[in-house]
Amino acid sequence: MRKFLNLLKKEIKELITLQLVISLLFTVTLFYFIGSIVQSEVKKIEEKRGIYVLNLDDSQESKILLDGLSHAGFEVNILDEENKDKAIEYAKNSDINLLIVIPEGFGQAASEFQFKDIEAYSFIRSFSMGGSVNAAVVDQVISQINEIISNNFLKANFPDLNPEDIKNPIQSKGFVVVKDVVAEGSASEVSSIVYSQSIFIPVILMMVIVFSSQMVLSAMAMEKQDKTLETLLTVPVSRKQIAIAKMVASGLVGLLSAVIYMLGFRYYMNGLMGDITTSNQLNDLIQRLGLQYTSADYALLGISIFFAILCALGLTIILGVMVENLKSAQTMILPLTFLVMLPYFISMFSDINSLSLPIRVLVMLIPFSHPFIASQNILLRNYDVVFYGIAYMLVVFVILIFICGRIFSTDKVLTMKLRFGKKNLLDR
């Protein structure tokens, strides 16, 4: 045990290089910056509910209209210009994005139920995210105005009725069904919430697997490149311990890097989507449907992820035996990354069950698919698939460890090589 800890300590020391620390810091800082830029953009957009109004009509009707807009949450600023051209000129020179012009005689016409068009001027000053939001604000303003006018009209003529009932006499009642639970709610809201709350799971998973594999491969490659492996293998410690120490150290350092990346990434996502706050009602619904990971679910998912990482480490240490230097390690990581990316993308954009049979079998054969599959099926309470996946990964891991043990206990660990390109005769 003491020898093992000693090995582990050395592996971790070797893996946490200045290079790794710098690249981690760099990425996190980058995420942080993008995140804060996006966040301030979003804030700017949210502040865009301020509108400027030139009221050329000074009637009761237009006053009611403007009050209604303020009520609906728009920040209404009245411009004090004598005509439209001057107001436009003024808006152009100041920072105004949206100018609404209420024409002369609007109130008079409205009282006779004839309407004059309201003009809306949007000032495009850039093509950033803010630009398109401007247009959306115009639509909101106009639809709000229509709402106000028609509601007032209906109230005046049918004082006993609720204007909403007249406009939308029938409303749909949505239900969501998950397994044997039925609950009232909107399917699209439910899926978008579940999606946004569980999206980070496959991302973490992919990062941990890719990072840890990269660590094992580069650890093996460095041992070979510097010929330190030759010394290590003559030391009185079992080869199994050497291999396992490498795997554990790489798993730990890979996990650590993934967590650090994830923190940066989360900040970035928060900037992009705002803090995901959901109404109590929706939370209730999701709980009732069981679309939330319980602690037992998390444990199950954790086990699934853990076995996927073990498989990845087992596979990479075998690949690591075949690499000669860091360069060939990089070539080797590519197909492995692909093996992880494939189920990742499939689970992000489609449903594994909807694939054709041969492709589905292929995807199921990749051990890394199973935690992705599990992350969705645990929510849907299809536990069979999850357990099957874990069992399958366990079998794969045992086979990999067996192969790894065989390789490490023979001289193949030194002589086995995969060659890329031409054979080099001068090379031993």
Added chain:
Amino acid sequence: MGDVILKVSGLKKNYGKVEALKGIDFEVKKGEIFALIGPNGAGKTTTLRIVATLLTPTDGKVEFMGYDLKKNPDKIREGITYLPEEAGAYKNLTGLDYLKFMASFYAESPRDVDIYIERAMSIIGFKDRLKDKVGTYSKGMIRKLLLARALMTKPKLAILDEPTSGLDVINSLEVREVIKEFVKEGVSVLLSSHNMLEIDFLSDRVAIIDKGRILEIGEPKALKQKYSAENLEEVFRRLVQ
């Protein structure tokens, strides 16, 4: 000088179609320095790697202190240390970390580690740089670090593949003295080298090896006499040509 500590007999090794060793026999006695000399590709490194438990022989037998290489590689690893040719050390560790890491596999107690480190430091000679990362060391410094680690535990048998390669004249001289000193204290040494002068000065017995076979074994003096040569280089040339 008496008991045989290492006995190699009928050793063969094929790499695919390449017959690197075609039947090698020799013995290393307790407290002696035994050298393998031979041209490039003769099979020196292959022999040393087999004895160091890194390679499995295609045929033949290796016995170390009564243990069979095939059956008890673990027992053999406890009694030997191996210095590979052209090897490095972990770049991200300091020299001291490296020595501690290696020492801990042989030490029975933390006290042993201190003793080993102390010994290594006296071999290395650049104590002030031991707290720097190995990545900043020169080739010669790394070589001395590795040699120090091979000797610091006073193994029963130190297997040194070209111990002075890459070292300057002064450092080579120092290293040779160090090896001799350790032998006096009970370490046996099996080494390989290209440097005939070095072998002449250092070894008690030499084996001249070429194309996977041993051509001659004996004390340098006896060999020189036998071939009425001035030095080992001449003996070597006569045999190999």
